[in-house]
Amino acid sequence: MTSPAPLPRHDGQVLVVGGPTAVLDLGGLRIVSDPTFDAPGPHGGLTKTAGPALAEDRFADADLVLVSHDNHADNLDDRGRAFALAAPLLLTTTGGADRLGGPAKGLAAWDTHLLTRPDGGELAITAVPAVHGPEDGERDADGEVNCQVIGFVVSGRGLPTVYISGDNASLRTVTEIARRTGPVDATVLHAGAARIPGRFRGRPLSLDSARAAAAAAILGAPVNVPAHYTGWAHFTEGRDAIEHAFDEAGLTPVLSVADHGTWLPLKP
Incomplete structure (x- = not known):
């Protein structure tokens, strides 16, 4: 049976597939973050309760995969791992790149990787810090809470600047990112208050709704x-x-949420 064709590109838009997985079409490039495409079921102590809104073959033309961390199945499950390793380029943590091999390139916080866009411009992918748990959580020898995690800031001339949080629970870290990068145009926030x-x-272990x-x-994102x-x-x-927390904060106008599998613009 022939696989379905990849989804038509929607430049300047984002689609949440399910779980943490998002697809960004930006500057003529297709980016998939934290791919999770397995069916529901147990995954190494975690339980997946719903599959993706769209299968991975709909994004087989991805130019880049971003993995905030490879340590947990809810951010990189079995089919997601196979998808990531088949991509032309995979950007992840330094430790994750060592474990994954193949097309993986490791980035430490504040490292930037540049890609050439089809229009001849550049797309910058900057790794930013993340704290995968409470600020006062026990830290390992490398100073990480839970495990090494990064987020990403994606930017380029004439493009919206997008912050993808990864599994970060720290508002102090968000404040540092805002200070160093300035306001962003859009965010993809790993919420859900994972516990x-x-x-x-x-x-x-991730942002709760209020945070x-x-x-x-903090980021000033519209x-x-x-x-x-x-x-x-x-x-x-x-x-x-999430909708209630944004309403309580008077921020409903800047919340962009829809059923999974729906394209959303990255600019108002």
């Missing part, structure tokens, strides 16, 4: 697209909670 019983006293709204305010809030049993706050 693991017995881990950090059950405190969130997602606060991150949007477009904020939540991801990472459905599809896995340990995500404890869904779309309703």
Whole structure:
């Protein structure tokens, strides 16, 4: 059976596939972040409750895959890993690049990788810090909470600047990113208040809804697209909670949310 053709490109737009997985069409390039395409079921201590809105073959023309971390199945499951390793280029953490091999290139926080756009310009992918748990969580020898994680800032002349948070729970880190990068045009925020019983006293490992709204305010983004809030049993706050938190903060006009599989513009 012939696989379906890749989705037509929607330049300047983003589509959340499910879980943390987002597709950005920007500057003539297609970027897929944290690919998770497995069917529901158990995954190494985590439970996937819903599959993706669209299968990975719809994005087989991806130019770049971004992986905030490869350590947890809810950010890189089996089919997501195969998809990432088949891409022309995979950007991830330094440790993740060593483990994944193949097309993977490791970035430390504040490293930038440049890609040539079809129009001859450049697309800059800058790795930014992330804290995968509470600020006071126990840190490993490298100073990481839980594991090494990065987010990404994607930018280029004439393009919207987009912040992809990765699994970050720290508003202090968001403030540092805002200070160093300036305001961004759009965010893809890993919300959902992921919690693991017995881990950090059950405190969130990713942004909860209130902190997602606060991150949007700190960054000054006019477009904020939540991801990472459905599809896995340990995500404890869904779309309703996110919408309520943005409303409570007076930020509903900057929240951009729709059913998974829907293209959303990266500029108002």
